[in-house]
Structures are given as C-alpha cells and as structure tokens.
Amino acid sequence: MDDDRTSLDAMLHARTIVPRWKSPHSAVEGLHFDKARLRPRARIGDAWIQRLSKRYGQFPSPHLANELYETASLYGLIGDLPNAVLQQAADHRGSTSVRAKPPEIYDGISSQRESNSVEVHEQASRAEIHRLRRILARNSDRPLCWSELARHYLIVAEQGKAIRSMQVALQLAKANRYLYRAATRLFVHVHEPERALSLLHSAAAIRTDPALLAAEIAASSTIKRNSRFIGVAQGLLASDHFTSGQLSELAAAVGTVELINGATKRARQRFHESLVAPTENSLAQAQWATEQDRKIVIPAAAWTTPDSHEALALARRQDRDWATVLRFCAAWLAEEPFSSRAAMMGSFVGFRPEHNAAAEQFASAGLRCDSGHVGLLNNRAVARAYLGRTSEAYSDVREATRHDTGRNSAALLATLGLIAFRSGMPDLGREFYERSIAWLTASKDHTSVARALIYLAREEIRSDPARTASSIELAHRVAKSQYAYRQPEILGMSELVIEEAERAASTERTFPANEAGLPASADDFRHQAALFRTPKNIQSGWTRIPDFSRLI
Amino acid sequence: MAAIGDGPAERLIGQTLLDAWYVEARIRIDDGISGASRSACYRARSPSGQPAFVKAFDFRREELAGDTDSLEMMVREFNYERNVHIFCRDSGINRVTRIYGAGKINVNGEVVHFLICEWADKCLREHQPPGDSNVSASDRFAALRDVASALAQLHYAGIAHQDAKPSNAVCPEDGAIMLADLGSSSCQNLDAPPHDSQVLVGQPNYAPYELLYERPPAGWHIRRFGCDLFLLGNLCFTTFTGGSLSYLTLHAIPSQLRPTEFAGEYEEVVPHLVEAHHMLVRHFLEQAVPEPCAEDATRIVLSLCHPDPFRRGHSRNLSANGNPFGLERFISNFDLLAKRAQVLSHGRR
Numbered sequence: 001m002d003d004d005r006t007s008l009d010a011m012l013h014a015r016t017i018v019p020r021w022k023s024p025h026s027a028v029e030g031l032h033f034d035k036a037r038l039r040p041r042a043r044i045g046d047a048w049i050q051r052l053s054k055r056y057g058q059f060p061s062p063h064l065a066n067e068l069y070e071t072a073s074l075y076g077l078i079g080d081l082p083n084a085v086l087q088q089a090a091d092h093r094g095s096t097s098v099r100a101k102p103p104e105i106y107d108g109i110s111s112q113r114e115s116n117s118v119e120v121h122e123q124a125s126r127a128e129i130h131r132l133r134r135i136l137a138r139n140s141d142r143p144l145c146w147s148e149l150a151r152h153y154l155i156v157a158e159q160g161k162a163i164r165s166m167q168v169a170l171q172l173a174k175a176n177r178y179l180y181r182a183a184t185r186l187f188v189h190v191h192e193p194e195r196a197l198s199l200l201h202s203a204a205a206i207r208t209d210p211a212l213l214a215a216e217i218a219a220s221s222t223i224k225r226n227s228r229f230i231g232v233a234q235g236l237l238a239s240d241h242f243t244s245g246q247l248s249e250l251a252a253a254v255g256t257v258e259l260i261n262g263a264t265k266r267a268r269q270r271f272h273e274s275l276v277a278p279t280e281n282s283l284a285q286a287q288w289a290t291e292q293d294r295k296i297v298i299p300a301a302a303w304t305t306p307d308s309h310e311a312l313a314l315a316r317r318q319d320r321d322w323a324t325v326l327r328f329c330a331a332w333l334a335e336e337p338f339s340s341r342a343a344m345m346g347s348f349v350g351f352r353p354e355h356n357a358a359a360e361q362f363a364s365a366g367l368r369c370d371s372g373h374v375g376l377l378n379n380r381a382v383a384r385a386y387l388g389r390t391s392e393a394y395s396d397v398r399e400a401t402r403h404d405t406g407r408n409s410a411a412l413l414a415t416l417g418l419i420a421f422r423s424g425m426p427d428l429g430r431e432f433y434e435r436s437i438a439w440l441t442a443s444k445d446h447t448s449v450a451r452a453l454i455y456l457a458r459e460e461i462r463s464d465p466a467r468t469a470s471s472i473e474l475a476h477r478v479a480k481s482q483y484a485y486r487q488p489e490i491l492g493m494s495e496l497v498i499e500e501a502e503r504a505a506s507t508e509r510t511f512p513a514n515e516a517g518l519p520a521s522a523d524d525f526r527h528q529a530a531l532f533r534t535p536k537n538i539q540s541g542w543t544r545i546p547d548f549s550r551l552i
Numbered sequence: 553m554a555a556i557g558d559g560p561a562e563r564l565i566g567q568t569l570l571d572a573w574y575v576e577a578r579i580r581i582d583d584g585i586s587g588a589s590r591s592a593c594y595r596a597r598s599p600s601g602q603p604a605f606v607k608a609f610d611f612r613r614e615e616l617a618g619d620t621d622s623l624e625m626m627v628r629e630f631n632y633e634r635n636v637h638i639f640c641r642d643s644g645i646n647r648v649t650r651i652y653g654a655g656k657i658n659v660n661g662e663v664v665h666f667l668i669c670e671w672a673d674k675c676l677r678e679h680q681p682p683g684d685s686n687v688s689a690s691d692r693f694a695a696l697r698d699v700a701s702a703l704a705q706l707h708y709a710g711i712a713h714q715d716a717k718p719s720n721a722v723c724p725e726d727g728a729i730m731l732a733d734l735g736s737s738s739c740q741n742l743d744a745p746p747h748d749s750q751v752l753v754g755q756p757n758y759a760p761y762e763l764l765y766e767r768p769p770a771g772w773h774i775r776r777f778g779c780d781l782f783l784l785g786n787l788c789f790t791t792f793t794g795g796s797l798s799y800l801t802l803h804a805i806p807s808q809l810r811p812t813e814f815a816g817e818y819e820e821v822v823p824h825l826v827e828a829h830h831m832l833v834r835h836f837l838e839q840a841v842p843e844p845c846a847e848d849a850t851r852i853v854l855s856l857c858h859p860d861p862f863r864r865g866h867s868r869n870l871s872a873n874g875n876p877f878g879l880e881r882f883i884s885n886f887d888l889l890a891k892r893a894q895v896l897s898h899g900r901r
Binding site for chain 1: 580677681682683684718751752755756757764766792793794795796798799800802803804805806808809810811812813815816817819820822823824826827828830831832835836839840854858860863
C-alpha cells in the first residue's frame with residue numbers, strides 16, 4: 001500500500017488489501033465465531049456445575065459458593081445459579097482482595113485514545129514510546145507491548161527500531177495471527193514485502209487461515225507477483241468452514257488479483273462474496289474496485305461496517321463532498337498515522353480556500369512519518385502557496401527536488417510556477433506552468449495536463465482580470481473533457497475556478513497580493529527550475545498555452 | 553447433610569472393612585470426573601483409633617441400568633486410582649495421602665469396592681481460607697512449599713496430579729501439607745485411565761487456559777506437568793487473594809476472546825492473556841502479600857502460570873536448558889518467602 005507512488009492518481013490506481021495494523025484491542029472487536037463449534041466446551045461446563053452444585057448442596061460454604069460462581073461464570077452460566085450461591089459468593093469476594101476492580105488490561109499497552117486531530121499523532125506516539133519502554137524494561141515478556149512499540153516507532157519514522165521491536169514480539173508470541181498481519185503491514189510499509197512473504201510462508205496456518213492467506217496474496221500483489229496460494233484460497237472460499245466475515249478479506253484479495261489480470265467476471269463474483277459481511281478494509285478495497293469496474297456494486301448494507309473511514313473517504317471523493325472527505329481522511333489517518341495514503345488524499349483534496357489549512361496539516365502529518373515523501377512535500381507546497389506562505393512553499397519544493405528521482409519533476413515545476421504567481425511574478429509562473437504542461441504532454445500524461453491547465457487558469461484569473469473570460473472557458477472545457485472522467489479533483493477545481501471568476505467579475509474584486517515578501521529572486525526561481533531534469537525538447541522551446549488547450 | 557442416594561456404596565456405615573477399619577460416618581458423595589466414577593466417601597477408624605478416609609464405588613448402579621460403557625469406565629477409574637495410590641506408596645512418595653488398602657465388601661448381597669486412604673482433618677481451603685487476611689503469609693508460603701514438594705515427588709515418579717487446588721491440599725494434624733485425590737491424575741507407568749482422553753480433568757475455574765480453550769499441547773510432559781505448574785501458580789494466587797487467576801484473567805480480556813466465544817487458535821489469545829497477567833497478578837498480589845514478598849510472589853505466579861505452556865516454569869530452568877518443569881527452584885523460593893514473611897511478622901510484633 002505504501003510504495004513510491006507520489007501522486008494521488010498513482011496512489012489510487014493501485015490498492016491491495018494489505019492488513020490494517022490497529023492497536024490490539026481494536027483488532028479484537030471484529031472477531032466473531034460460529035457458536036456451534038463451542039457446544040462441546042459448554043457441555044464440560046454443565047457437568048462441572050452440576051458436580052459442584054451437588055457438593056455445595058451437601059456442604060454449603062462461601063468458598064464452595066465462590067468456586068461454583070467462578071466456574072459458572074467461565075461458561076456464561078451465572079444465570080442458572082440459585083440466589084443463595086450468588087449472595088454467598090458475593091459476600092466471599094467482598095471480604096477478599098479480589099473485590100477491588102482490576103485495571104483494564106490494555107491500559108498497559110496503550111494509554112492514548114486515538115484522536116481524529118491530524119496533528120497530535122507524532123507527539124502522542126513519542127510519549128507512548130517512552131512509556132512502553134519503561135514497561136518493557138521492567139518486564140520484557142509482553143509481545144503486545146513490543147508490537148505497539150513497533151507501531152509507534154513507525155509513526156515517528158524510526159523504521160529500524162520498529163522492525164527490531166516487531167521481531168521481538170514475533171519471537172515472544174509464535175503463530176499469532178494478529179502479529180503476523182501486523183508484521184506484514186510493517187514490512188510492506190518499509191518496502192520489504194519479500195520479508196513479509198517469507199514470514200507468512202513460515203506460518204503453519206498459512207493454508208488454513210483465510211486472514212493469513214489474504215495478507216499473503218495482498219503482499220504478493222504489492223510486488224506484482226501472483227501468489228502461489230491462489231488455488232488454496234479458491235478452495236477455502238468454496239468451503240463452508242468459515243463465516244462470510246472471516247472470508248471477506250480473502251475474497252477481496254482474490255478479487256483484486258482477478259481484476260488486475262482482466263478476469264472481470266470472476267472479480268465481480270469475488271467482490272460480491274467479500275461484501276456479504278465486509279471488514280472496513282475489504283469495503284475500502286471494494287470501493288477502489290468500483291472505481292476500476294463500475295459493474296462491481298456495493299450493497300447499501302455494507303456501508304454500515306464500522307470504522308470504514310477509507311472507504312467512505314473514497315466514496316465521498318467521487319461525490320466531490322470535500323469537507324466530508326477531509327473528515328474521513330482525518331479519522332483514517334488517526335487509525336493508521338504511519339500511512340501516507342490518508343495524508344496524501346487529505347492534502348490533495350484540500351484545494352478549496354476553506355480547506356487549505358487542513359491540507360497543509362495533512363501533508364505535515366504525513367511528512368512527520370516520511371520526511372522525504374515527494375508527493376506530500378509537493379502537496380504541502382501547494383497548500384502553503386495558497387495560504388500565502390510562499391517562502392515555506394518554496395522550501396518544500398527545494399526539499400522535494402532533493403528527494404525526487406525525476407518522476408515528479410513536471411509536477412514540481414508546476415508548483416514552482418504556482419509559487420511564482422503567488423509571489424507576484426506571473427510571467428515566470430506562466431513560463432514554468434507552460435514548461436510543465438509541455439513536459440506532461442510529451443509524457444502523454446493528459447490527466448495531469450488537464451489538472452495543470454485548470455490550476456494555471458485559476459492563477460491567470462487572479463493575476464490578470466483580462467484573462468478571466470478565456471480562463472472560464474478553459475475551465476468549462478477541462479471539466480467536460482475526457483480527462484476529467486473519474487477525476488473529481490479536476491471537476492472540483494474547475495467549479496472553484498468558475499466560481500471565483502464569476503465572483504470576481506460581479507464584484508470587481510481583486511485578489512490580495514502576497515504580503516509576506518518574495519521567497520526568492522527570479523534568478524533563484526530559474527536556478528531551481530533548472531535543477532529539474534527537463535527533457536531536451538522541452539528545454540529548447542515549448543508550445544504556448546492556447547496550443548495545449550486545444551488538446552482538451 | 554443433603555439426602556443422597558440409596559445405592560449399596562452409600563450404606564457402608566457400621567461395616568468393618570478389611571477386618572480393621574470400622575466405618576463411622578459418611579462425608580460426601582462424589583460424581584467423579586464427568587460423573588464417570590460415582591463414589592461415596594466415609595470416615596473409618598482402626599481398632600487403635602487411627603482415622604482413615606474411605607472411598608466406596610457403586611458399580612452396581614450402572615450395571616443394573618445396563619450402561620456397560622459407563623460401567624467399564626467406572627471400573628477402570630477405580631482400578632487406576634487404586635493402582636496409582638499403590639504405585640505412590642511403593643515409590644516412597646510421602647507427600648501424598650497414603651493408601652492403607654483396597655478391597656470389596658458384600659452389602660446386602662451387593663458388592664461394593666472401596667479404597668482406604670490416610671485421613672486428614674482439614675483441607676487447605678478450611679485450614680487457610682483463601683483470601684483471609686488473618687492467616688499469616690508465612691504459613692501460606694510454607695503450605696505452598698509443601699504442595700510444590702508433593703508435586704515434585706509425583707513428577708519424579710512420572711505422575712501428574714492435574715487437580716491441585718485448595719480443597720485437594722490436606723493438612724494432617726501433624727506434619728507437612730499433603731496432596732490428596734489422585735482420581736484425576738495421569739501416570740506414565742500405569743495403563744491410561746479413561747479420563748486421560750479428556751481435555752479438561754481438573755476443576756475449570758483453576759484450570760490452565762490452554763485446557764479451557766481445548767487446545768492442550770501435544771506431548772505428555774508439556775500437557776500434564778505444564779498443567780500442574782499452572783495449578784501450583786494459581787494456588788499461590790488464589791490462596792492469597794481469594795479468587796482464581798483463571799477466572800479473573802478470562803474476565804479481563806475482551807469477551808470475544810473468552811472460551812465461551814472464541815473458537816479460533818489458542819495462540820491468538822496468548823498475548824492478550826499475557827497482558828492480562830501482567831496487569832492483574834501484580835495488582836492483586838500487591839494488596840494481599842506483604843510488601844517485601846509481593847514482588848517475588850508476583851514473579852513466581854507469572855512464571856508458573858504463563859499462558860503459553862512452553863514458556864511456563866522457572867526462568868533459569870528455561871534459559872539454561874534445565875528441566876522446564878523442575879519445581880526445585882520454586883520450592884526454594886517458597887521456603888525463602890515463608891522465612892522472610894516470618895521474620896517480617898516477628899519484626900512487626
């Protein structure tokens with residue numbers, strides 16, 4: 001899930017159902033089993049309760065009453081006990097030290113309650129690391145404490161320590177599904193999916209446990225490899241040994257492989273199976289799949305799945321309900337603060353003026369876990385430029401340039417153009433935008449061309465009222481173009497451009513100039529732009545905007 | 553006393569067994585494990601005045617009912633209990649109630665089989681009521697040392713008790729505390745009794761978690777000695793706090809993971825049980841055990857009751873490739889704690 005995809009398009013284009021890594025108590029909440037398998041266990045309880053009841057009948061005593069109460073309680077049969085036994089057991093317990101309310105067991109593992117505030121995660125995780133290390137120094141035999149330590153290390157971008165902590169947890173609790181899945185998430189996050197696969201292949205239950213199998217297939221998909229367990233997975237899906245809830249993620253994992261391989265009919269069937277009793281992860285996967293194949297339908301009942309923040313964010317994005325998308329992104333980020341996906345989406349969709357501050361916060365939150373993420377640096381630079389913080393925006397672009405391998409240079413050049421516009425250098429900004437658009441056109445990345453054009457149109461309206469009419473026309477054309485299909489942000493930006501232009505025309509309003517001063521001189525801007533590895537044909541000269549706009 | 557049945561095994565009062573033991577009074581009836589070995593218990597006395605415990609088995613009830621499977625199980629349970637007691641006696645085990653004899657008697661034309669064992673006036677539950685703050689910590693640790701010694705003797709002879717609990721540790725008038733009731737035990741050197749095939753043979757509220765989840769480890773030693781280690785740790789916890797660790801722990805974890813709800817693999821629950829142990833054991837023992845002994849008692853309970861049977865036992869035995877089920881270090885620990893608690897109580901006076 002977290003690879004080197006640095007633009008939202010690329011990130012949303014590929015999704016695999018790599019397990020979520022939640023805190024242990026959250027992970028337990030989704031467990032449910034067929035009670036029929038527990039009947040023999042209940043019969044043992046019945047026999048013992050009869051035996052102890054008979055003995056209590058002969059020799060009633062507080063201790064025997066307590067033993068009877070404890071045994072009945074273990075089997076959920078307290079309701080069958082006579083009042084006298086309950087009373088005597090309660091009296092006994094009231095006179096001993098077990099009368100005190102015990103502490104909550106997860107208080108030791110996790111004292112923080114997750115908050116939907118985007119900014120708190122890193123600080124809270126640093127405090128948790130400090131606390132968990134103190135606990136583990138006293139007693140190191142606590143696998144869940146180690147795995148939580150690993151999770152918090154990941155949130156503060158200490159990947160090496162996260163891996164070492166997880167290794168201790170795996171050593172202390174062998175064959176534990178929660179830890180296997182958490183470790184899979186960790187290894188995929190740190191770009192070591194092979195290690196995740198090696199761990200999963202060592203699990204004895206890999207052929208019989210749908211949750212492990214789903215993780216294996218998903219981890220294989222991240223490295224574009226077909227899992228060798230697909231046949232086993234098909235067998236499990238056909239068997240009646242598991243509930244729909246237990247098979248949901250496996251069905252979604254197999255469905256994803258089928259979809260990628262072009263077997264759309266079988267993929268639809270698998271996603272249909274996965275949505276009978278979905279988990280929030282399989283629901284998010286299905287929402288992703290609907291964006292690839294419109295014939296995959298999510299039933300209304302599936303949307304009642306608790307904590308489906310990612311799925312809801314993806315769905316509301318299609319509806320261009322940006323405020324709601326940001327709200328769900330915040331909840332999604334709270335659940336997986338180390339994941340760049342939530343931060344990427346939150347920082348990208350916050351292009352409207354009222355959401356710029358939130359977008360900047362999302363990007364900053366993501367960058368705390370991955371300080372060199374080019375996509376997040378670019379998104380933050382855009383948000384900061386819109387907020388008038390052009391110097392910081394310029395720094396972000398410089399930082400992004402340092403980390404970029406060349407794949408994002410065109411986008412960064414456009415962002416540099418935006419900063420130039422907002423710094424009162426429209427000619428320079430226009431030049432950078434035009435070069436960027438030429439570059440994207442040469443790369444046949446038409447969606448990005450459409451996006452750059454609409455961003456440029458917005459800046460043109462702000463810098464030169466004479467260009468308002470042509471910019472509105474361009475916005476309309478972009479919104480109607482084939483490149484805006486399934487691109488809610490392009491449509492949303494077009495709407496914003498038209499809205500702002502009409503408002504400006506009706507009120508003869510002028511846009512405020514940046515008062516923070518120039519982030520750099522024009523020469524510095526040019527020097528920065530020269531650092532991008534622009535293709536030679538683009539460097540030599542580029543077509544003007546009217547020519548590009550004909551593409552749309 | 554509640555009314556009990558009218559089988560021949562329940563009409564032994566006034567009879568003389570093995571020409572020496574006069575049956576004085578009935579104590580209780582016992583359905584045995586899952587009702588497989590219904591028996592009646594009595595107090596008998598020798599001509600010299602020595603008391604004895606008599607356990608009489610009512611086979612005829614099953615025979616008359618035509619339930620031959622149940623009859624066979626009962627007979628095998630009786631034979632096993634007799635044989636294991638004799639085996640203990642012959643092996644020189646002196647920390648378990650001794651057998652004086654076994655035989656049969658004709659009661660109104662019906663044969664009743666019986667065992668005669670050493671008598672103890674009180675069990676640990678009555679002698680040192682669990683959770684009662686009036687009992688000194690020193691006495692409690694001394695009793696735990698004796699129980700651990702009894703288990704060590706049994707283990708050395710290849711026997712796992714599997715039902716060590718406050719009512720099965722008995723206190724003779726003089727001498728150390730002993731273990732009683734080998735009816736749930738398992739012996740490597742004897743034919744397996746019917747209950748060996750059952751997952752859970754001891755009382756559930758004291759039982760180790762892996763048995764409550766019906767996931768016993770493979771291997772006789774790890775399964776049965778591991779069970780005894782857990783029961784010893786749980787006895788330590790129960791005797792001080794008044795409540796069973798198994799019960800408290802299983803109520804501390806989320807309901808989805810309890811044996812009544814959870815049908816998955818036991819390994820999935822283990823880390824949660826470990827966390828619950830770390831939160832509960834210290835919390836309760838710190839309230840019930842004198843401060844200078846609480847930390848050691850906590851460490852002992854955490855080692856003996858580790859939810860993973862493969863990690864149960866003294867840390868030094870586990871780390872040094874020693875006998876993981878070795879109880880010697882725990883016996884020393886309990887002895888030391890008994891002495892420390894005694895010194896403390898003297899100091900307070």
